[in-house]
């Protein structure tokens with residue numbers, strides 16, 4: 001017999017968990033409200049016209065927090081990555097290696113700069129980019145590697161840095177989901193040439209949307225600042241435009257909110273780690289599931305909580321487990337995103353008009369028709385090999401215990417064979 005809610009039993013939980021989509025899962029409070037009010041009262045909402053700019057203060061504060069001298073704020077995580085790619089300044093048709101398991105915002109900037117995304121497969125434990133696959137994809141056209149620290153976990157940086165160094169190309173770290181994650185005890189975002197962060201609603205700190213790009217290299221930082229501001233050197237004597245750029249300027253309103261959020265970041269990280277470690281300790285003994293072991297003595301900051309599944313030992317598919325856990329009142333999602341090269345934008349080369357540019361052009365030998373099923377096998381089997389549950393800094397220990405109880409109830413029922421028998425009788 002089984003008491004699973006899926007088969008008519010009582011669910012573990014009926015109250016919704018605190019969610020990053022709502023105030024109950026965020027840390028937005030009086031500090032943010034006061035900061036925004038002060039900006040509104042000043043009448044200066046644009047950073048370039050504001051002497052004591054909140055955006056400039058955010059950049060300085062984040063540089064100090066990360067321990068990297070230059071930070072440029074922009075309007076989103078996607079724009080933060082666009083600053084990075086534009087600063088590296090690839091020629092049309094140059095290649096940038098990236099993971100297919102990430103938000104499309106990691107890839108959009110490559111196409112926006114008319115370069116070609118080349119997809120490396122992911123590791124089947126952490127689902128971060130696999131250095132061996134990166135090495136296999138390097139060509140004489142490779143201009144950069146983008147490593148995403150997925151779900152709050154560090155990617156395996158030592159071999160990635162070695163590949164970048166051996167080939168004389170920069171490593172861009174996409175830290176959008178991983179503020180404060182560590183590798184060999186050091187914060188991600190301090191290893192590569194450029195680090196990018198998102199301030200979108202679901203991230204560790206948020207201004208609704210927003211982005212931060214960090215680098216130790218003053219010349220790269222200057223290119224980023226110019227690119228985000230129409231190529232306009234505001235320190236010069238005349239108004240001119242030094243190269244093609246866009247307007248990705250963060251507003252003072254976003255800067256005010258993000259600055260107040262930054263002051264809370266260390267607590268957010270500590271609270272997420274507390275919840276993540278508690279959940280790990282409560283379910284790690286279960287049969288057929290495992291919590292990813294991290295490379296480089298890594299420490300996650302738990303953006304999502306990933307659970308790997310050995311379906312044979314678990315006695316159920318990932319889809320079945322997720323459906324049953326959801327019925328217990330805990331949202332669980334199989335896999336993460338469709339590998340990006342299988343989405344229409346890439347698989348059908350939907351870029352500029354009907355041109356498919358830069359694919360199929362004299363600038364590259366690559367075609368969008370290379371983006372076929374089978375390109376990255378681990379990425380493609382992720383949806384049947386793992387699931388995630390949401391986690392955030394506002395979870396109480398009781399919230400975490402409910403999640404653990406739901407997972408334990410479901411996994412134990414399936415692994416013991418009780419479900420099949422009960423299902424047959426149902």
Ligand SMILES: Cc1ncc(COP(=O)(O)O)c(C=O)c1O
Pocket residue numbers: 076077078079102103104105106148174176177198199200209210211
């Ligand atoms: C890993 C990763 N990279 C890039 C982005 C793009 O950030 P944004 O949505 O702020 O443009 C996100 C988040 O959405 C992300 O999770």
